[in-house]
Amino acid sequence: xxxxxxxxxxxxxxxxxxxxxxxxxxxxxxxxxxxxxxxxxxxxxxxxxxxxxxxxxxxxxxxxxxxxxxxxxxxxxxxxxxxxxxxxxxxxxxxxxxxxxxxxxxxxxxxxxxxxxxxxxxxxxxxxxxxxxxxxxxxxxxxxxxxxxxxxxxxxxxxxxxxxxxxxxxxxxxxxxxxxxxxxxxxxxxxxxxxxxxxxxxxxxxxxxxxxxxxxxxxxxxxxxxxxxxxxxxxxxxxxxxxxxxxxxxxxxxxxxxxxxxxxxxxxxxxxxxxxxxxxxxxxxxxxxxxxxxxxxxxxxxxxxxxxxxxxxxxxxxxxxxxxxxxxxxxxxxxxxxxxxxxxxxxxxxxxxxxxxxxxxxxxxxxxxxxxxxxxxxxxxxxxxxxxxxxxxxxxxxxxxxxxxxxxxxxxxxxxxxxxxxxxxxxxxxxxxxxxxxxxxxxxxxxxxxxxxxxxxxxxxxxxxxxxxx
Amino acid sequence: xxxxxxxxxxxxxxxxxxxxxxxxxxxxxxxxxxxxxxxxxxxxxxxxxxxxxxxxxxxxxxxxxxxxxxxxxxxxxxxxxxxxxxxxxxxxxxxxxxxxxxxxxxxxxxxxxxxxxxxxxxxxxxxxxxxxxxxxxxxxxxxxxxxxxxxxxxxxxxxxxxxxxxxxxxxxxxxxxxxxxxxxxxxxxxxxxxxxxxxxxxxxxxxxxxxxxxxxxxxxxxxxxxxxxxxxxxxxxxxxxxxxxxxxxxxxxxxxxxxxxxxxxxxxxxxxxxxxxxxxxxxxxxxxxxxxxxxxxxxx
Numbered sequence: 194x195x196x197x198x199x200x201x202x203x204x205x206x207x208x209x210x211x212x213x214x215x216x217x218x219x220x221x222x223x224x225x226x227x228x229x230x231x232x233x234x235x236x237x238x239x240x241x242x243x244x245x246x247x248x249x250x251x252x253x254x255x256x257x258x259x260x261x262x263x264x265x266x267x268x269x270x271x272x273x274x275x276x277x278x279x280x281x282x283x284x285x286x287x288x289x290x291x292x293x294x295x296x297x298x299x300x301x302x303x304x305x306x307x308x309x310x311x312x313x314x315x316x317x318x319x320x321x322x323x324x325x326x327x328x329x330x331x332x333x334x335x336x337x338x339x340x341x342x343x344x345x346x347x348x349x350x351x352x353x354x355x356x357x358x359x360x361x362x363x364x365x366x367x368x369x370x371x372x373x374x375x376x377x378x379x380x381x382x383x384x385x386x387x388x389x390x391x392x393x394x395x396x397x398x399x400x401x402x403x404x405x406x407x408x409x410x411x412x413x414x415x416x417x418x419x420x421x422x423x424x425x426x427x428x429x430x431x432x433x434x435x436x437x438x439x440x441x442x443x444x445x446x447x448x449x450x451x452x453x454x455x456x457x458x459x460x461x462x463x464x465x466x467x468x469x470x471x472x473x474x475x476x477x478x479x480x481x482x483x484x485x486x487x488x489x490x491x492x493x494x495x496x497x498x499x500x501x502x503x504x505x506x507x508x509x510x511x512x513x514x515x516x517x518x519x520x521x522x523x524x525x526x527x528x529x530x531x532x533x534x535x536x537x538x539x540x541x542x543x544x545x546x547x548x549x550x551x552x553x554x555x556x557x558x559x560x561x562x563x564x565x566x567x568x569x570x571x572x573x574x575x576x577x578x579x580x581x582x583x584x585x586x587x588x589x590x591x592x593x594x595x596x597x598x599x600x601x602x603x604x605x606x607x608x609x610x611x612x613x614x615x616x617x618x619x620x621x622x623x624x625x626x627x628x629x630x631x632x633x634x635x636x637x638x639x640x641x642x643x644x645x646x647x648x649x650x651x652x653x654x655x656x657x658x659x660x661x662x663x
Numbered sequence: 664x665x666x667x668x669x670x671x672x673x674x675x676x677x678x679x680x681x682x683x684x685x686x687x688x689x690x691x692x693x694x695x696x697x698x699x700x701x702x703x704x705x706x707x708x709x710x711x712x713x714x715x716x717x718x719x720x721x722x723x724x725x726x727x728x729x730x731x732x733x734x735x736x737x738x739x740x741x742x743x744x745x746x747x748x749x750x751x752x753x754x755x756x757x758x759x760x761x762x763x764x765x766x767x768x769x770x771x772x773x774x775x776x777x778x779x780x781x782x783x784x785x786x787x788x789x790x791x792x793x794x795x796x797x798x799x800x801x802x803x804x805x806x807x808x809x810x811x812x813x814x815x816x817x818x819x820x821x822x823x824x825x826x827x828x829x830x831x832x833x834x835x836x837x838x839x840x841x842x843x844x845x846x847x848x849x850x851x852x853x854x855x856x857x858x859x860x861x862x863x864x865x866x867x868x869x870x871x872x873x874x875x876x877x878x879x880x881x882x883x884x885x886x887x888x889x890x891x892x893x894x895x896x897x898x899x900x901x902x903x904x905x906x907x908x909x910x911x912x913x914x915x916x917x918x919x920x921x922x923x924x925x926x927x928x929x930x931x932x933x934x935x936x937x938x939x940x941x942x943x944x945x946x947x948x949x950x951x952x953x954x955x956x957x958x959x960x961x962x963x
Contacts, residue, residue: 351763373760384790385790544671571733572737588903601900604753609895635732
């Protein structure tokens with residue numbers, strides 16, 4: 194306990210942690226007296242505070258956690274008695290002498306998982322006839338069911354990617370963890386670079402990029418709709434200074450920025466943000482009124498009177514409260530404006546070092562417009578759950594030029610069970626982890642229209658039939 | 664230029680990647696006055712490269728042109744001089760994530776081989792991490808150390824010429840992650856454990872044969888490693904193609920008035936075809952590289 198330099202490895206209140214049991218993960222924050230539900234069990238994390246990360250806890254009555262003693266090397270059935278095959282084993286449902294109720298009683302008596310399993314074994318008429326391997330499997334299965342332990346882990350990109358993929362794949366566009374790993378590598382994400390991220394994966398992709406940059410450099414989240422969605426970034430539990438490298442820019446202002454008509458001094462620039470509701474973030478954004486105003490001051494006056502007129506019938510009292518709120522909003526808007534201006538300044542140089550896209554939007558228009566912000570000779574990678582939109586991206590890029598090294602890929606991932614004499618692939622495997630299009634930008638000759646490049650795709654063969662006839 | 668930091672312009676002493684086509688690239692040491700031969704002609708470093716922007720198109724002496732790219736570990740992996748079998752990007756990406764690598768990580772690696780994985784590790788752990796890489800072949804150790812210098816990452820790496828199975832990594836209690844790509848990884852497991860931090864970390868072993876995996880997993884379990892997990896990952900490339908699928912002629916549904924006579928002129932058959940954009944798999948792909956076994960070293 195008196196170990197020095199251990200502080201960073203101890204669980205503290207307010208920490209974002211990941212709960213683990215078997216292959217199941219859940220990200221939570223350590224809060225006192227907060228009930229956490231994990232795998233149909235509820236408990237409190239209070240007792241975990243002060244313990245080291247990766248400690249395994251037993252959930253005891255009242256939902257409190259008790260650190261588990263270092264496990265005494267799997268002391269399963271000591272009486273090593275096993276059958277040779279399953280010729281005498283009948284699936285008649287009578288082999289287990291304990292009933293559901295008996296087991297419940299045992300649980301109520303406060304028996305631990307290990308003890309219940311021993312009871313199950315003792316009361317199984319067929320256990321001793323099972324082969325050694327089958328016995329192992331039986332114990333493993335029962336352990337999963339009756340052991341109520343939970344391990345508290347420090348979050349990492351690997352753990353969170355596996356967690357999201359296992360729990361809520363829909364939230365991350367079914368991006369498999371190995372596909373995410375490919376993206377981070379193909380985009381050459383590293384400390385000190387300037388990276389653009391466009392994602393609708395709950396912040397997992399953004400967080401992973403930030404993790405790989407270690408707080409050095411800048412990440413600009415290009416977001417659709419009313420505001421950036423990045424709940425997943427919280428789960429990484431980054432130190433505060435990491436957030437200094439994070440900027441965001443609404444995708445709805447990209448056209449204006451590219452055209453040089455974005456006026457970040459305009460007061461109403463983020464009016465759309467102020468109106469946002471939670472749902473707004475999920476909604477498609479219509480092109481806002483980002484047109485150039487002669488005087489931004491006037492514009493804000495206009496909008497104010499505009500709303501006043503609309504509220505004429507309302508009570509005056511309400512009006513005043515509204516004004517106070519508006520004032521507050523104004524300050525917030527000013528802050529937002531400054532942030533937007535900062536993000537715009539980062540983008541304006543069009544010298545970003547990397548681009549990562551992973552969203553449920555059609556990737557083609559996103560890629561085409563965001564590529565313009567990259568320096569030449571920089572990598573980009575686009576994820577899509579579907580292959581077809583990436584084919585479209587590929588085709589467009591080939592026509593347009595400005596990129597090399599284009600590759601449309603996916604990965605095939607298989608896990609193995611490795612046991613003495615029982616090594617084989619795990620029976621179930623993921624059917625697909627989504628597709629990636631990756632490439633590298635090159636300098637474009639702006640004076641000349643991009644002529645057809647050396648064609649890497651062979652010309653389509655004419656069907657033989659036509660050849661014969663004509 | 665450095666493998667851990669981008670620059671915009673090509674300078675004397677840089678290593679640049681000359682891109683001829685997606686399956687034809689080569690690394691070039693940029694030197695004032697030097698020349699490089701390509702299939703499109705000569706590239707003169709002083710005039711064609713130095714001072715140019717990375718990503719520029721360079722016209723060679725025979726009129727053909729190439730692009731000059733900023734080096735990255737991924738481009739290096741496909742262009743580096745092979746002194747051994749190397750790890751490719753698909754495996755490297757998985758290893759990087761599964762070992763929890765990030766800026767500041769301290770990593771031990773053996774063998775260094777041709778340095779394909781080493782460069783990718785260095786990119787990820789810079790600017791505050793360190794790589795201790797062990798290679799038992801002296802010439803290879805020297806060659807890779809020279810490359811690290813040329814790529815301006817030598818401040819992040821220590822190359823040791825020793826046998827990891829006998830002598831370990833030369834460090835103790837410092838590593839967040841250990842990577843093994845050696846013929847008998849089970850013999851190095853105890854050294855991996857020694858090299859790792861007291862509070863724990865991650866380990867990975869790459870082996871082409873399942874028997875190696877079997878022994879390694881046993882050794883890992885014996886040494887108290889947890890969450891032992893073996894997997895295999897393959898890259899599938901989809902080549903985008905435009906294909907034309909002919910549509911057969913089913914003839915007219917109007918009643919035929921007379922027997923078709925071969926001597927009479929037939930109505931011009933309509934040979935139509937549907938053109939689609941699709942992808943085709945390459946005829947052959949690498950179907951096996953190696954098994955990746957990962958494990959967690961608990962606190963000791």
